[in-house]
Amino acid sequence: MRLMRIGEPGLERPVLLGADGVHRDLSGVTRELDGSFLGDGGLDRIRRALDSGDLPEIDVTGQRIGAPVARPSVVLCIGMNYAAHAAESGSAPPTAPVMFYKAPNTIVGPDDDVLIPRGSAKTDWEVELAVVIGSRARYLDSPEQALRCVAGYAISNDVSERAFQLESSGGQWSKGKSCETFNPLGPWLVTAEEVADPQSLRLRSWVNDEPRQDSSTADMVFSVAELVWQLSQVTVLEPGDILNTGTPEGVALSGRFAYLAPGDVLRLSIDGLGSQTQRLRSA
Numbered sequence: 158m159r160l161m162r163i164g165e166p167g168l169e170r171p172v173l174l175g176a177d178g179v180h181r182d183l184s185g186v187t188r189e190l191d192g193s194f195l196g197d198g199g200l201d202r203i204r205r206a207l208d209s210g211d212l213p214e215i216d217v218t219g220q221r222i223g224a225p226v227a228r229p230s231v232v233l234c235i236g237m238n239y240a241a242h243a244a245e246s247g248s249a250p251p252t253a254p255v256m257f258y259k260a261p262n263t264i265v266g267p268d269d270d271v272l273i274p275r276g277s278a279k280t281d282w283e284v285e286l287a288v289v290i291g292s293r294a295r296y297l298d299s300p301e302q303a304l305r306c307v308a309g310y311a312i313s314n315d316v317s318e319r320a321f322q323l324e325s326s327g328g329q330w331s332k333g334k335s336c337e338t339f340n341p342l343g344p345w346l347v348t349a350e351e352v353a354d355p356q357s358l359r360l361r362s363w364v365n366d367e368p369r370q371d372s373s374t375a376d377m378v379f380s381v382a383e384l385v386w387q388l389s390q391v392t393v394l395e396p397g398d399i400l401n402t403g404t405p406e407g408v409a410l411s412g413r414f415a416y417l418a419p420g421d422v423l424r425l426s427i428d429g430l431g432s433q434t435q436r437l438r439s440a
Contacts, residue, residue, distance in 0.1 A: 158203065159345040159431075160190055160309075162223035166266075169223040172215060173203065174345065181212035190346065191227040192397020195291045195308050200348060223266045225311055225346035226289055229399045232259040232340060233388065234315060236330065238378050238403025245411035250378050254387055259315070260335035264399070267343035267433030271316055272440040273419060274336045279319035280417040280437070283404035284362040284370050284425040286355065287313035288381055289346055294394035300382035306394065307385065309348040310355060312427045313401050314341040314435065319410050337440065342399070344431045352429060355381045360405060363424040369414060372405030 160183075162169035171183035171190045186206050187194045206212050236255035237243035243250045265271075273280045291308025315334065322333020352358070355374060362370040379387070384402060388394060409416045417423070419439045426432035 158200070158348045158351065160203075160225055160348070161343070161345055162190055162225055162227065163217045163220050164223060165221055166223065169227070172217060173207065173212060180215050180217050181207070182215040183212065185211065189227050190225060192230060192395055195289070196293070196396030200291065200308065221266060222268060222344045224264045224342040225344070226342070226397055226399065229261050229264060229397050230395055232261050232263065232399045232401065233392070233394070234259055234334065234401040235379070235384060235403045239372065239376050239405040240378060241372075241376070241406035242404055242408070245406050245408070254379050254384055256388065256391075257330040257334065259331065259340055259401070263335055263338065263340035264342050265338050265340065267312065267341050268435065269338065269341060270438050271341065271423070271435045272336070272338045273417065273437055274318055274321070274440050277318050277320070278416065279409070281317045281319055281409045282362055282364065282369065282417065282423050283315040283317060283408055284360045284427070285313045285315050285401045285404050286358060286360065286374055286381070286427060287311045287342060288385065288400040288402060290394045290396055290398040290400065291349070292396060294385055294389040297386050297389040300380070300386040303382045303385035303389065304349070307349045307381070308396070309346045310352050310430060311342055311346050312425055312430050312433055313399070314423065314425055314433065315401050315404060316340065319416070341433055341435055344433060347430050358430070359428045361426050362407065364414070364417070365422055366424070370405050370407035372407075376405060377403065
């Protein structure tokens with residue numbers, strides 16, 4: 158299933174995009190696609206309503222697409238999870254997951270504008286596979302068990318301000334990750350059963366239609382299953398939480414490309430998960 162939230166910020170309504178390309182209103186099933194809904198068997202309720210024909214069609218033409226999950230309690234991120242990106246950042250591949258946090262209010266719609274912070278000269282892009290947690294993950298026994306805690310997947314842009322992150326952070330990356338609008342998400346939450354293998358997805362990004370990143374989740378240092386399992390040993394992942402799994406090579410931090418400027422247009426895609434586009438403007 159492909160789940161969406163459609164409407165202006167704060168007024169989004171839940172929608173299902175069917176395989177037939179028809180949008181269906183989920184308001185009769187839930188008022189919101191959030192952690193409470195996911196953790197309370199919400200996806201199964203949608204499946205039953207769809208099978209019984211209880212979801213009316215809805216026209217969403219011209220309407221804004223919001224982030225597919227509302228109000229995550231945490232956005233947990235993994236750094237340097239692709240060996241080539243670690244190298245372009247001047248680091249060796251990590252031997253254990255590098256974990257940091259973004260403020261949850263960085264989450265915006267997939268096509269919303271991204272604001273370059275005041276004083277920024279090094280705003281950067283990062284296409285990432287986002288994992289949406291569907292059930293509580295605490296001290297899991299194995300990576301195989303971990304995948305059963307995943308509700309689905311989405312495209313995430315882990316926008317970063319590199320000077321804030323690396324030069325004036327005091328060693329804490331979150332300072333360069335938590336500026337407003339710094340995590341476009343969506344357009345869809347694609348449920349886990351629709352993604353046969355999260356480790357075989359092509360990720361791409363473009364700036365002003367010029368190619369930047371082109372890689373595969375097969376190149377992750379730590380797989381989705383490994384990440385969820387290992388993180389469950391040090392924190393509790395709750396339904397609705399977002400896990401950004403790292404970005405491949407091809408970002409401005411490499412020194413090969415210019416950092417983002419007002420008027421630039423970002424485009425990102427992941428196989429099967431859709432695409433997103435953002436225009437950069439000054440905060």
